Amino acid sequence: GESVGLHLPTLSVQEGDNSIINCAYSNSASDYFIWYKQESGKGPQFIIDIRSNMDKRQGQRVTVLLNKTVKHLSLQIAATQPGDSAVYFCAEIGTLNSGYSTLTFGKGTMLLVSP
Amino acid sequence: KAGVTQTPRYLIKTRGQQVTLSCSPISGHRSVSWYQQTPGQGLQFLFEYFSETQRNKGNFPGRFSGRQFSNSRSEMNVSTLELGDSALYLCASSLRQGAGAFFGQGTRLTVV
Numbered sequence: 001g002e003s004v005g006l007h008l009p010t011l012s013v014q015e016g017d018n019s020i021i022n023c024a025y026s027n028s029a030s031d032y033f034i035w036y037k038q039e040s041g042k043g044p045q046f047i048i049d050i051r052s053n054m055d056k057r058q059g060q061r062v063t064v065l066l067n068k069t070v071k072h073l074s075l076q077i078a079a080t081q082p083g084d085s086a087v088y089f090c091a092e093i094g095t096l097n098s099g100y101s102t103l104t105f106g107k108g109t110m111l112l113v114s115p
Numbered sequence: 116k117a118g119v120t121q122t123p124r125y126l127i128k129t130r131g132q133q134v135t136l137s138c139s140p141i142s143g144h145r146s147v148s149w150y151q152q153t154p155g156q157g158l159q160f161l162f163e164y165f166s167e168t169q170r171n172k173g174n175f176p177g178r179f180s181g182r183q184f185s186n187s188r189s190e191m192n193v194s195t196l197e198l199g200d201s202a203l204y205l206c207a208s209s210l211r212q213g214a215g216a217f218f219g220q221g222t223r224l225t226v227v
Contacts, residue, residue, distance in 0.1 A: 032215070034215050034216075036218075042220055042221075043119075043121075043205050043207075043218035043219050043220045043221045044158075044205070044207075044218045045218070046215060046216075046217055046218075049215050089158065093215075102160065102163070102171050103148065103160070103207075103216055104160070105150075105157065105158040107157060108157060108158075
């Protein structure tokens with residue numbers, strides 16, 4: 001299985017910097033992707049999503065980029081704040097052989113923002 | 116609109132016991148999924164229910180089961196608890212199967 005916690009990839013940035021969190025997904029047939037933020041002791045929080053027919057989508061201080069050629073997803077956070085410190089997960093939704101869709105999560109990246 | 120509500124928030128059980136966790140989805144959401152989160156394995160999919168039917172099931176033993184009621188509320192049950200079942204159990208709801216999911220705060224289960 002994949003690890004989080006002590007073995008979680010960590011990105012440390014200074015307050016005010018821009019952060020880029022990367023994710024490689026596995027299913028080339030996945031057609032919908034979501035970024036989640038999980039703070040300690042809480043459930044994952046929906047941040048932004050993107051469909052496979054798009055390359056880029058912007059939200060408030062966040063941008064998601066999708067490169068289907070190399071099956072890569074990134075989350076850019078502008079002017080990172082201490083409150084952005086959390087674990088960030090990418091998730092893909094793809095259709096199983098059963099015909100039903102399932103949400104599959106990546107490993108997660110811990111973002112640490114220093115004041 | 117209220118978010119996804121999970122009860123209880125914290126639970127301590129003894130090995131061999133069984134436990135039932137509850138999830139109330141966002142109003143109007145008909146799909147409910149359950150996940151187990153541990154430091155070693157990350158977020159692992161347990162099962163998904165839609166309109167009272169189990170649509171997908173993850174790779175967990177039969178001790179893990181669930182159900183969904185006509186009002187979309189869902190419960191999951193773990194029988195014959197093992198120490199390794201200690202985890203954060205998360206419930207997520209979505210408007211329909213395959214749509215973006217919104218998570219509850221989770222139930223922290225500790226098996227001693």
